[in-house]
Amino acid sequence: MAEIATIARPYARAAFEYAQDAKALARWGDLLDIAAAVVAEPGFSALIGNPKVADDALADLVLEIAGDKADPHGRNYVQLLAQNRRLTLLPEIARQYALLRADAENTVDVEITSAMPLTPDQTETFARALTRRLNRVVRLHTHVDPSLIGGAIVRTGDLVLDGSLQGRLQRLSQTMTN
């Protein structure tokens, strides 16, 4: 995981910087997302590294699916990845690209996992509180997980705010046993 991230970094940065200069952050983002989804497909990943399949053919396959999301520069990028045999990195590249883009656009993705579905009011409160704390425009993604019993867990990047009943019970049991 760590090594993949290291190898993917220059590719993601190159794509990001190019897209930023070309003012095409959204289009490149879509291209990378689609390409990443294709590469993650089990049928496709089996083809990667298959000696009977040429690298160019793989690139063409990805680009065909991407359709008009790929401008000529995007096509070049995917072909370059194929030539360097780094197509498998696409999911990681897409992830890092999204982070770079979020940084540049001063937004942040926040996942909220709650025990019960959030009401619009609650979502609004969360969004406001998190915007204040993180100093960024927050994009909320909500999930429901009944095993939390109550409360919610907020996750953004490596930061986790655990306000769930499950987490509190866990900590209580640890305090009691240690």
Next chain:
Amino acid sequence: MSVKASEISDLIKQRIEKFSSATEARNVGTVVSITDGITRIHGLADVRYGEMIEYPGGTFGLALNLEQDSVGAVVLGDYTDIREGDTVKTTGRILEVPVGPELLGRVVDTLGNPIDGKGPLKATRTAPIERVAPGVIYRKSVSQPVQTGYKAVDSMVPIGRGQRELIIGDRQTGKTALAVDTIINQKSSGIKCIYVAIGQKQSSIANVVRKLEEHGAMAHTVVVAASASVPAALQYLAAYSGVTMGEYFMDNGQDALIIYDDLSKQAVAYRQISLLLKRPPGREAYPGDVFYLHSRLLERSARVNEEYVEQVTNGAVKGRTGSLTGLPIIETQAGDVTAFVPTNVISITDGQIFLETDLFNAGIRPAMNAGISVSRVGGAAQTDIIKKLGGGIRLALAQYRELAAFSQFASDLDEATRRQLERGERVTELMKQKQYAPMSVAEMALSIYAVNNGYMDKVDRRKVVDFEAALQSFAKGSYQDSMDAINAKPELKAHEATLKKICEDFLATGAY
């Protein structure tokens, strides 16, 4: 131990009260791999170097390698429960151990948990295990002695409070015995002792603890045990835990003594961790910072001045200096002191006591090689009486060694040479001393005075030990007051006549 049900529920209530249920914000990461107690973690973007991290199940780790995309951490404790994909949290704390006088008499592990079955520790204070040593302006030069109770050591390689004196030798040369006897001899000196056992057999550690208990020395001693079976991380950190516990006494204007038994194994444990963390290996496969590993540890042994103590204790202790004497032990392989770790530690310390297998096997115990053992600063701390008398010992032995080599070829020697040889033989005999039989300053002075002034010249070489024993028991029987006076004021000028009188009276009795 009987605990009532109501007490238990009280305890639980206390715990619950202390438990804060506030939402915790923590940096998290995921375990990517775990190999031999080293975890590689993805995430943990905000972790700091040396920060404690928490694995599921309450196991802690130490972040040691912060890389671009991963964090390398050692697990402090059992790592068989940790799995790939486990979530790891930062704690925002650095590793701390309990400190304080409550630790005296206890056996604890590297993290300060008691392992002697005597119930929980009552220590209320903790201190971080990594700390920068006191600075230059807070230091005071060594001027008070640490009495090991060994004639050979106290007369020829004296150790002062705050000094670092290396004990080096092959296996089975009495390194631990020397250290343990030094602890036993601190019963009345008020020096608190910390014995750090690193990478030793559990049985050896149990043995040391039992011996200390038998001789009533556990009351002023803390044993930090990291046996050979605990993870390497805990073995290498044990030395730092120990020095932290010792520093507490130093900071509070007391004198402490710490023994690291031994630093070779600590270096080996650290090498293991470094190699597993993929740090580049250097000489003998030790990492580049193995010198720093020992130098920063031994720098924390110091003598600090009154201002430092006052500052650290916020004025609670005034006008007292503190000291932490360090006795690191290094085990050599076949007497090779030019190996990497021995040369490093020799250069860091303020002197060394060389113990040799040949001498040990020849019956000279402590097996100290007087020629190459030195103390660079201890002379300033030696008691006046031993300092003045000890010079003669050193000289006699040095001349003896020189002549002994020649005399093997020559059959007839002149009178002066023969006398020097005989004096040397007797001094060598006199330097022998049994284990667990430390001597007071007065006893040492008497023995050394007797040999220096020729009272033993007529005694058969093989009878020197008996002669000394008889002399000591005579002095104890008939001159106890004089001996006490010497101990109270150990100056040669005041007591030379007394020593002379004891020796002459003893010879007159002819009781040897």
